[in-house]
Amino acid sequence: MKVVYDWLKEFVDVPVSAEELASRLALTGTNIGGVENGPHGAVIDAEVTSNRPDCLGHLGIAREVSAIYKTALKKLPSTTGKLEPAVGGDALQKVRVDIQAPELCGRFTARVIRGVKIQPSPQWLKERLEACGVASINNVVDVSNYVMLELGHPLHSFDYDKIRDQRIVVRRASAQEKTRTLDGVERVLDAGTAVVCDGDGSRVVGIGGIMGGADTEISFATKNVLIECAWFDPIAIRRAARALRLHTEASTRFGRGADPEMAGAASRRSAELILQVAGGELQNGAVDEYPGKQAARKIRVTRTEFLRVMGADVSDKELEATLGALGFAPVRIDDHRGAAGSLLAAWECAQPSWRADVEREIDLIEEIARIHGLDKFPPRLPAARAGAVRLPHFEAEARLRERLIGLGYREILTIPHVAEERDELFRPSGVAPARLANPLSEEAGVLRSTGTVSMAASLEWNLNHSQRNARLFEIGRQYRLVGEESVETRVLSIGATGEAREQGLYDGARDFTFADLKGDLDAIGMLAGGFRWEAKASDGGNHAEPEWLNPAKRGHIFLGKEDLGVAGQLSRRVADKLKLRQEVFLAELALGPFYCAYYGTKNARRYEPLPRFPAVERDFSLLLPEGVHFSAVAEAIRALAIREIAAVEAGDLFRGRNVPAGKYSLLARVKFQSHEGTLTDAQIGEFSAKIVAALTTQLGAQLRASV
Amino acid sequence: MKSIETSISKKLSELGVADAEGLAPLFAEVRACFDAELAVASDEGSWKLFRDAWLGRKAGVLALITDNWLKPASPELKRVVGAALNELRGHVEAKIEERRVAIELGAESSAAARDAVDLSLPGVVRPIGSRHLVRQVFQEIEDIFVSIGFSVVEGPEIETPYYNFEALNIPEHHPVRDDMDTFYLELPKGAASPLLLRTHTSPVQIRTMEKMQPPVRVIVPGKVYRRDNPDATHSFAFHQIEGLAVDTDITFCDFTGTIEYFVRQFFGASVKTRFRPSYFPFTEPSVEFDVSCPFCGGSGTAASGGVCGKCKGAGWIELFGAGMVDPAVYGFVNYDAKKVSGFAFGIGIDRLAMLKYGIDDIQVFFQNDVRFLRQFP
Incomplete structure (x- = not known):
């Protein structure tokens, strides 16, 4: 939301420069992207959080300014008396509105202006829109956008003469119903979408709260205008916008929750401005169907709760001024009203229609605290109430990691998303992989079912970057599906290639061999009581003969009866597929049983007296x-x-x-x-x-x- | 020695010495001769010859003096000769020993000069591994929080929408879900619940509170996933540490105090902190948390004079989001929101590591190039 500094000043006196204002706004909850000084003066780029649709208009930002600096909001001057009555009047003869889906459309107001002259907008209007990054189209359409940027409420203008039977019907779309929106695209709707129709309700003239239809668009031939200013249900709008992949300024505002009360005011403001820039004659009054009208909710806030949550106080005066400026109309209701700062103080507030996000006491507390300044609450450390406990396998993992590092292995971390065809190379038969329904690419289409697939890729990266000698390990997870359940298993993957010892001053080079891998693994195994090596997997174990390992140089690793995993040299077949041109050694072990055995062995370990006689x-x-x-x-x-x-x-x-x-x-x-x-x-x-x-x-x- | 050869080969009587007075010059001459010749013993070989010439049992100077001067002397003279001879012997033996020590030391130092190691050459290089940088940062942060009473817990990376969203007060169609583009798993038809890759470590908040009653103080290290196209600052997998403290007396002040403590431990005592109001559905009040830029000291100006590249001139760096646990969340875990309060935060580890170590591409964490791994032993 681009906030034009001069425009803002039409609603509130701003006692500071745009830059200073921006930094204050940032510290009270309106994130600031930056401040630009351009041809239209200072423009503040406000990154409004999704809970604050009220700040998607200058009025909302002005209200924040009013609360921060405790300066009153200004009233916009009204220029015509024809806006009254608010409901009824001549407008009733000119248009009828029938809301058939009140759960989707809570309010629909309509006004009619006859005899407008559609033409390019005057300079001031164009400039304001331009400053906010909105393209100018024509005077009537521009007014809609102007009012939206000013009051935060989206509007739509129809060519009145193209509305059949002078009748508007708001209903649920039928599944697969089609309509062409004013951007010229044919859209296919679903039953959750609110549509604005004309005549007997069969023709869609707009997707409610998202985009108007092409058939009734304002053109330079338009003489008479129907102003729609409505309110649509936020959840329905968000759902529909996502389904249609159509995100507009209107859908953003309705989707986050527009102010239903504002519909009337925005309609009046819009009519006024059209008369000003396009002439014409306003039909007295308005049609206002408002099935979703709700009474203002009462919310209490007490000092005890404020203190319980925030830990430090704010004065009565500041609290009341802040809530007052934000529109909550706080009233002291406790029995100690004379006593300023009373711990028992309580206020009753009225939820303003533009703040659907504030429903609970905690919401009011946040309002008071953020305007007060979060940095003013004195930091302190909470007392620890219980001993801090590490992960159950913390020690075992630390010892394992320490040993691997001592053996010369470098720890890696990988992203588990891999290509299906890669995963298959290492995946034991019968294992169901965890495939992604919406991967970013095929190369990252499945979560790895083994750690070795990532380990092989890391070795591959190094070989492709001229790093011929690598000894790596990863303590990570493998991901599999069992039925519709996911299973994540902790595994250790080990990979080595190149030289076990590099050529140096004192020793010659020596290639890494299976014996190196076995020795290193046995050094780890000692932590858990020692590994047993077998040529074959146990019957029914989860490590079938791994075809990705060279059958002459591989082994299964056991701890007691537990089949922990496999180790060996990558088979020529797989190495060729991965274009690995030197010998690669891989191992993968299940860590759960290893960690268990670590603690078991540690606790069972006893001192053995040293022999007194020579061996x-x-x-x-x-x-x-x-x-x-x-x-x-x-x-x-x-x-x-x-x-x-x-x-x-x-x-x-x-x-x-x-x-x-x-x-x-x-x-x-x-x-x-x-x-x-x-x-x-x-x-x-x-x-x-x-x-x-x-x-x-x-x-x-x-x-x-x-x- | 030539000068005394004649005198020591004769008896005292032959030399005409009959009393102590005549004896003194004789011994003085012998001693002077010894002192003058001592320097001849310059290495081990010549030292041995010299030693034998003076102390040799049969033909050494002192043996000759014993044989020729002492033994034949009259009893009264014998005493005086004996005393003089002992003194001479003491002198000779001491000096010869002194000489030996000096020669040995000399030999050692010359050998040292010849055999000395070249300290500029490397020793035998044994391969040694390293911890991944992200793991190092994880550990550092865990240690800080454990030191102030936070336990460490973990949770699954594959989650249900309930734990990842609903129980965190993010119902379906909540706008926040749009900001967390999510990976879903392909499941068999008719599966009871969709499965997704968690977009934050926050689901473990719920899992933890389901399992235990307050007081709760936990941190949750782990991998998280968002469906973002990878570039220098985005990876679709990254690392977080979640924090959660719930108790009967936790306030916003405890929250800011905890965060400040962490930041000072991690970045140093001079770093300043700032809390900005923000919005997350599962915290209220919610904050974004900034630290004064540790690289330019918060001035926004780099040492070179230009705009600080780390904070882009702002003087502040946005670190992470946090806040007081929203009471609605307690409803999902059967805590009494009227009795307990707490705070939660989620720290992005990769970003923190990038900041602290000046890494400008998040992808290097996952490429695992040994040239990168070597830099952080």
């Missing part, structure tokens, strides 16, 4: 048939149930050269430790013999050497 290590260099895994070796050794065996580790792995085909060489390192005494060579020898025997007989291992 002894023995290496067993084994030739094993391919397919016999390290886990089998460790298992066979552990199955011997030798108490002194403290650890079994893989020391070295070798294939080729001296190793015959179909076999591989593995160095198993066994650590012996006794809590009772130092182990003797004889004891170690005995243990070793048992181990060798078990490995040879059970696994077909050949001993190359033991040290």
